[in-house]
Each structure stands twice: as structure tokens, then as C-alpha cells.
Amino acid sequence: MKLDIKRAYNFNAGPSALPLSVLEKAQQELIDFRGTGMSIMELSHRSAAYEEVHNQAIAHLKDLMSIPDNYEVLFLQGGASLQFSMIPMNFLGEGKKAGYVMTGSWSEKAFAEAKLFGEVSQAASSKEGKYRRIPRLAEIQFQGDEAYLHLTSNNTIYGTQWKEFPATGNVPLIADMSSDILSKPVDVSKFSMIYAGAQKNLGPSGVTVVIVRKEFLEKANSNIPTMLKYSTHAKNNSLYNTPPTFGIYMLGEVLGWVQEIGGLEEVVRRNEEKAKVIYDAIDNSNGFYIGHAENDSRSLMNITFNLKSEELEKAFLVQAKQEGFIGVNGHRSIGGCRASTYNAVPYESCKAFSEFMEQFQKQNG
Structure with missing residues (x-):
């Protein structure tokens, strides 16, 4: 029975609006997922039924974002906030330094976490102007030997967004795209790593997407806890431990909706x-x-x-x-x-x- 429910004008910053058709499909499948007699939330993450959902979501994302074959797509937990720590733990090795472009509160948080693990510098900042703009490409300063350059592609608090990304040459470019991933075409090959919390454009809260170049992944520090290594999740197709199965199912359905609308x-x-x-x-x-x-x-x-x-x-x-x-x-x-x-x-x-x-x-x- 379809309920006559008045939907709110939902402008929440995250968790945010989900497509109504996706919610309705999830409602229909909630108790008996495709003939299994179980909810998607009850399925074993090792089962064939769930594995199909998992791999379909990865395939949808690769297709929509034209992700090259030399990239891994990972489904992690902990939000973008955990990535603020995982990135320097994996890639900011001893004797290395990293550059951060400061465009708002989230880049400040990422910078503060990275300082705990190694040498970091502000490659550019628009803080003096109350973060009213994205720094111009000519303002970004880095020496060329950094472990990586980090930026936040869209700033939810201040309402600013990158229109063009810097060419960093041999310096790996990392982007937190939590609030604008899948909102427009992006050339993934310009980045060594893209990460995003799902709760803005990809699905419900609880899933973090990481898109990482395999060559970059090979340079990661191995002397860190198992769960904090990107390689752990890459080697196990993000199934090393129990993933957020319902969130990944919803993510896959949202990606399917994007494909359906064009x-x-x-x-x-x-x-x-x-x-x-x-x-x-x-x-x-x-x-x-x-x-x-x-x-x-x-x-x-x-x-x-x-x-x-x-x-x-x-x-x-x-x-x-x-x-x-x-x-x-x-x-x-x-x-x-x-x-x-x-x-x-x-x-x-x-x-x-x-x-x-x-x-x-x-x-x-």
C-alpha cells in the first residue's frame, strides 16, 4: 500500500535528500530482498546476493565517473573525517611534506589532522577574506617534491566550489569531494585520490567512497594498523570486515537513478x-x-x-x-x-x- 505522504522541502546539508523513487524501491525490497526472504540488512556480506549488490555499485560508479582501470574503488567507514587521518598515515612518510589548500572548515580539519603525522604547509588560503572565494590557481604554491597536495572541492559551510583544478605535475593531487561528487563531470585521471562521504549526493550516511590510483597506493606506508591501510581494503574488495551493507545498497540504487535520468x-x-x-x-x-x-x-x-x-x-x-x-x-x-x-x-x-x-x-x- 502506497502511503500519501507530504514530502518536505529538504535543503539539509547532510544527511540530505534522496531520490523519492529510490526510497520507494528500498521500501518495497526492505523485508524480502529479491526473493531471499531476508532484508538486505540481514544478508551475509559474504553471500552471493549481497556480493552482486556490492559489485554493481562499484561498476555503476566507475561507469558514471569514467574511472580509469588503474584506479581502485573502495567503500569504507568513518566518513571524510577519518580520511583526514588515514591519508597522512598512509602517504605522509618520514622526511616528506604535504601541501593543503585552505578553503574552509573542512580543509582546516584535514590540515590539523595531517600535522599530527608529519610536515604540512598551507599551499594557499582564502581565510583572510572569510573564505568567500577559492584561491586562484596562480596563488597555489608548492615546491614539486610534496607527498601530495590536498584540496576540498566544495565547501558546504561557506558555499564555494572549485571550477578548475590545479595541474600538479608529479605531485599527487588528493581531493575531498564529499559535497559535490557526482554533481558534474570530473576528470578522475587528474587525481591520485578522491574521497567522499556518501551522505550528500551518493546515498545515506555511513559509507565513504575512496577512488585511488593503484600506483599511488603502492607507495603507501605499510607500518600502520591493518584497518587503516588502504591496501587492506583494496586487496579484499572492501570486504575485509563487515561493510555498511544497507548504505552500499542504497548508494548503488542512487547511482542507478543517476544513470536512468541521463x-x-x-x-x-x-x-x-x-x-x-x-x-x-x-x-x-x-x-x-x-x-x-x-x-x-x-x-x-x-x-x-x-x-x-x-x-x-x-x-x-x-x-x-x-x-x-x-x-x-x-x-x-x-x-x-x-x-x-x-x-x-x-x-x-x-x-x-x-x-x-x-x-x-x-x-x-
Whole structure:
């Protein structure tokens, strides 16, 4: 029986919106997964039924992102936050140094963790300007002998996003793509490693995707705990221990949905359309709404803005919640307002929010 449920306008920054069709399919399969008589959550991760789900998810991701054959795709746990530690543990060897491009809170956290394991430097930073922009490529400084250069491709808190990535030559490039992976085509071959928490564009929370070049993996430190070695998971197809099976199942279904709607070309078209309708409300407000990010650094995933006064901002957020717009408060560290328009957020939600913004301005301008 299909329930008549009113769906919220979900602008949460993560965990975030999932495609309704994927949720409905998961609902149908929840108790009896494809004739097994068990839920996907009850299946052994060593069973043929689960292994098919696992491998299908990897295959979908390789296909959608055009991942070359010389890369491993891993499903890990611990979120991007654990990757902040695992990366230097594996790749920042003795006598080596690493560069970090500072674009917000998450790059700061990654930098702080790396400092615990070796020498790190800030290759560039936009902190002085309150992280309103992505550093220009000419501002990024590295010597060429670094173990790696790390960046965060999209900054959920400040609403900025890289439009072009640096060419690093022999220096391995690593990117935290937690909040914009699969939102647009990316040339994976430019990176030695890409990692992302699943809970923005890929599925529910609990899964971390790592895409790593095999040659880079061979250089990893082996003198660390077994579970913290990327090689452990690569050798075992991410099945060394029990993986988050339900999360991986959902991830695979989300990837299937992306394929069904037309792949990344259609995804980026939709994302540009969704972001534009909200940015237009900001840009056409004559300063009533004040965008945080500089125009050439604006994110398609996280639209951040303030109102002219703190009182208006509070009233806006209260009224937005009353109208059914969920998750539009800015991050607790900086306040303000934020609409996260990840892949599964429908255009209709973004259009409704922009109309609410226009109406609120008419009433309070």
C-alpha cells in the first residue's frame, strides 16, 4: 500500500535528500530482498546476493565517473573525517611534506589532522577574506617534491566550489569531494585520490567512497594498523570486515537513478538550473539578500547568504520553517542561511524557495 505522504522541502546539508523513487524501491525490497526472504540488512556480506549488490555499485560508479582501470574503488567507514587521518598515515612518510589548500572548515580539519603525522604547509588560503572565494590557481604554491597536495572541492559551510583544478605535475593531487561528487563531470585521471562521504549526493550516511590510483597506493606506508591501510581494503574488495551493507545498497540504487535520468550531463544541467533560480532571488533583491561567496566561486551545491539585519534573518528562518523549508539555517559556526541543492533535491523545491524569498522581501523590504 502506497502511503500519501507530504514530502518536505529538504535543503539539509547532510544527511540530505534522496531520490523519492529510490526510497520507494528500498521500501518495497526492505523485508524480502529479491526473493531471499531476508532484508538486505540481514544478508551475509559474504553471500552471493549481497556480493552482486556490492559489485554493481562499484561498476555503476566507475561507469558514471569514467574511472580509469588503474584506479581502485573502495567503500569504507568513518566518513571524510577519518580520511583526514588515514591519508597522512598512509602517504605522509618520514622526511616528506604535504601541501593543503585552505578553503574552509573542512580543509582546516584535514590540515590539523595531517600535522599530527608529519610536515604540512598551507599551499594557499582564502581565510583572510572569510573564505568567500577559492584561491586562484596562480596563488597555489608548492615546491614539486610534496607527498601530495590536498584540496576540498566544495565547501558546504561557506558555499564555494572549485571550477578548475590545479595541474600538479608529479605531485599527487588528493581531493575531498564529499559535497559535490557526482554533481558534474570530473576528470578522475587528474587525481591520485578522491574521497567522499556518501551522505550528500551518493546515498545515506555511513559509507565513504575512496577512488585511488593503484600506483599511488603502492607507495603507501605499510607500518600502520591493518584497518587503516588502504591496501587492506583494496586487496579484499572492501570486504575485509563487515561493510555498511544497507548504505552500499542504497548508494548503488542512487547511482542507478543517476544513470536512468541521463547521467552526469543531465545532473549538471539540473543542478545549474536549480542553483540559478535561488541565486537569481539573491542577485535581484537589491541587497536585501547578501550572498557570501564571490560570484566566480559560487557553489552549485550549497547556496549561502545573509539578510540585511540579524532580526530579519531570524524572522526569515522562522517563517521558512513554518512554510516547510527544512535545513536552511547556516552552519552553527557562522550562522546565516544556506540552501543545499544536492542532486536529489528537485527543481520544484528550489523554485518554491526562491518564490518564498521574493515574497518575504516584499513583506519586509
